Amino acid sequence: MSQPSHKKPIPPALGKAAQRPRCPVCGMPAYSRSGTHPQCSQTAQDRLLRAATKPPVAATPPAPPSVPPAAG
């Protein structure tokens, strides 16, 4: 049995994608005029809001300078 191998021709759309403006959020070529996917724009806004309203992180206070015990 010999089956003919299906060879897929490479679509010549690889060069066109480079001309598309890339979405700054996901990095994929966007087709909208603003250059950003509507859903990505929403995601970015949500991310900013979350970042602005996130609770303060309990940062550990800087340790006081440890004084080495005087040799005596």
Ligand SMILES: [Zn+2]
């Ligand atoms: Zn996007």
